[in-house]
Amino acid sequence: MLTRRDLAGLVASALAVPAARAGDAPGTQHGVHDMSSMPASWTGKEQIAFLIYPEFTALDMVGPHYMFTSLMGATTHLVAKDRNPVISDAGLSFNPSMTFENCPADLDIICVPGGSLGTLAAMQDEATIRFLRDRGSRARFVTSVCTGSLILGAAGLLTGYRATSHWATRPLLPIFGAIPTEGRVVRDRNRITGGGVTAGIDFGLQLVGQLRDREYAEGVQLLAEYAPEPPYDAGTPKRAPSEVTKMMSDMFVDFNKQAEAVGRAAYAKYRDG
Amino acid sequence: MLTRRDLAGLVASALAVPAARAGDAPGTQHGVHDMSSMPASWTGKEQIAFLIYPEFTALDMVGPHYMFTSLMGATTHLVAKDRNPVISDAGLSFNPSMTFENCPADLDIICVPGGSLGTLAAMQDEATIRFLRDRGSRARFVTSVCTGSLILGAAGLLTGYRATSHWATRPLLPIFGAIPTEGRVVRDRNRITGGGVTAGIDFGLQLVGQLRDREYAEGVQLLAEYAPEPPYDAGTPKRAPSEVTKMMSDMFVDFNKQAEAVGRAAYAKYRDG
Numbered sequence: 254m255l256t257r258r259d260l261a262g263l264v265a266s267a268l269a270v271p272a273a274r275a276g277d278a279p280g281t282q283h284g285v286h287d288m289s290s291m292p293a294s295w296t297g298k299e300q301i302a303f304l305i306y307p308e309f310t311a312l313d314m315v316g317p318h319y320m321f322t323s324l325m326g327a328t329t330h331l332v333a334k335d336r337n338p339v340i341s342d343a344g345l346s347f348n349p350s351m352t353f354e355n356c357p358a359d360l361d362i363i364c365v366p367g368g369s370l371g372t373l374a375a376m377q378d379e380a381t382i383r384f385l386r387d388r389g390s391r392a393r394f395v396t397s398v399c400t401g402s403l404i405l406g407a408a409g410l411l412t413g414y415r416a417t418s419h420w421a422t423r424p425l426l427p428i429f430g431a432i433p434t435e436g437r438v439v440r441d442r443n444r445i446t447g448g449g450v451t452a453g454i455d456f457g458l459q460l461v462g463q464l465r466d467r468e469y470a471e472g473v474q475l476l477a478e479y480a481p482e483p484p485y486d487a488g489t490p491k492r493a494p495s496e497v498t499k500m501m502s503d504m505f506v507d508f509n510k511q512a513e514a515v516g517r518a519a520y521a522k523y524r525d526g
Numbered sequence: 527m528l529t530r531r532d533l534a535g536l537v538a539s540a541l542a543v544p545a546a547r548a549g550d551a552p553g554t555q556h557g558v559h560d561m562s563s564m565p566a567s568w569t570g571k572e573q574i575a576f577l578i579y580p581e582f583t584a585l586d587m588v589g590p591h592y593m594f595t596s597l598m599g600a601t602t603h604l605v606a607k608d609r610n611p612v613i614s615d616a617g618l619s620f621n622p623s624m625t626f627e628n629c630p631a632d633l634d635i636i637c638v639p640g641g642s643l644g645t646l647a648a649m650q651d652e653a654t655i656r657f658l659r660d661r662g663s664r665a666r667f668v669t670s671v672c673t674g675s676l677i678l679g680a681a682g683l684l685t686g687y688r689a690t691s692h693w694a695t696r697p698l699l700p701i702f703g704a705i706p707t708e709g710r711v712v713r714d715r716n717r718i719t720g721g722g723v724t725a726g727i728d729f730g731l732q733l734v735g736q737l738r739d740r741e742y743a744e745g746v747q748l749l750a751e752y753a754p755e756p757p758y759d760a761g762t763p764k765r766a767p768s769e770v771t772k773m774m775s776d777m778f779v780d781f782n783k784q785a786e787a788v789g790r791a792a793y794a795k796y797r798d799g
Contacts, residue, residue: 311592312591312750316585318584319584319616329616343602346620346623347621348611348620348621399751437751437755438755448751450749451751451754452751454724455756459757467758468770470760471758471760471766471770472760472770472773474758475760475762475763475766475770475774476722476723477585477723478672478693478710478721478722478724478725478761479754479756479760480765481727481752482711483728483731483752484743485740487743487747488747489753492753493744494741497744498748500745501748
């Protein structure tokens with residue numbers, strides 16, 4: 254939405270929406286809200302990076318990305334191992350905005366989305382883990398959505414921290430010395446981990462509220478029309494009908510076995526640098 | 527998640543997840559759930575297309591895309607005017623999977639995401655409107671999220687239909703002969719329009735329930751861990767604090783003026799083919 258771009262620093266993107274165009278009467282504005290009435294504290298200069306990797310789950314990233322790109326003054330990057338398109342688990346093809354090499358050294362937020370087999374591959378990828386360990390050692394917030402916490406865990410970034418993951422993989426967190434904790438968004442010091450997929454939206458909006466203030470975040474929520482009305486009540490293992498929970502839990506048995514083996518090996522390899 | 531790919535026809539993507547690998551003991555499976563116990567009605571063959579265009583809002587598309595790619599047997603396309611990367615309003619770069627020319631002629635679902643200035647440009651783009659009019663004339667479901675309904679409207683596809691849009695642009699729908707209607711997801715015959723941005727998730731899950739059944743959709747909801755917990759209660763103009771609603775409404779005044787002018791011109795131009 255236009256107004257989201259206002260919030261996200263429309264003024265800066267003069268190319269897309271010039272405040273005035275050639276031939277305009279003096280003072281003409283094109284969709285640029287008068288931002289002079291906004292409190293100075295509403296503008297920041299955060300550097301935010303999402304890691305993306307083959308077969309990640311796009312919604313894990315795009316939910317919080319919407320929220321973070323609503324932070325006026327912030328810069329948000331999509332970081333991958335190289336410049337090749339990164340294909341999500343559902344077949345969406347993304348072009349990364351930068352690679353590990355040119356990602357800013359000091360990040361305000363590093364965020365790792367989840368996935369399934371691609372997540373296991375990322376947990377085993379040395380360049381990916383080294384990147385996360387490096388940026389994670391200095392980032393103001395080290396965060397994940399869904400099974401992204403397994404990658405943070407493999408990188409040794411959740412050792413001794415309370416954390417969550419997708420409901421089905423949360424029991425794996427002790428492999429990495431993390432403490433599995435109930436909650437849609439779990440925060441322990443500067444580690445913030447979200448539950449499965451859609452939890453990223455709640456995580457992102459919560460962090461917007463912290464980085465700006467409540468009124469700002471409420472504006473972003475209204476812009477996103479985030480007044481969810483799920484058509485069914487099956488979003489957690491406890492709330493879903495028991496046969497649905499059983500069906501979906503059964504589907505994870507084999508994946509979790511693989512994830513446990515991969516996780517133990519990666520954590521053993523990377524925990525000491 | 528792996529299990530989502532199960533649901534989405536993991537069996538077919540043998541390359542990514544071979545049912546057995548060289549060197550495995552006979553009968554070994556890697557993450558492939560036994561799908562023989564699933565009802566045959568859980569597999570379809572829908573052809574689904576999302577229109578993408580410069581400066582669209584990614585979350586409008588990625589929310590329902592998650593849901594639709596959970597439909598076993600369905601094929602989901604990202605269709606653009608040409609093969610160039612399409613940059614979203616928040617800077618995400620997507621590679622389309624096909625162009626207007628090679629998009630299947632008969633679609634089960636055509637879905638148009640919203641945006642702001644890019645949406646106005648799409649409303650004025652002849653190739654885009656012709657594509658929508660053509661596919662929309664035969665599609666089983668003609669759908670939109672957020673201000674995507676303005677594009678459907680410009681293409682003459684909402685004339686005489688009840689519809690919604692982002693809360694701020696819903697009052698513009700009569701320009702296109704549509705009847706603005708309250709509701710997070712509004713359905714009138716085969717037209718389904720969602721409200722702003724995050725409404726696309728509810729829209730997508732609802733349609734999954736219709737195309738399969740309730741239990742299937744509940745499984746998808748559980749996989750997405752879709753049990754939202756918005757940190758604030760500001761997702762609609764009525765629920766947000768009045769000063770927040772005023773601030774955000776003010777931001778739309780200028781955009782709505784532009785949208786009205788563009789909409790009237792496009793509708794007059796395209797309504798009669």
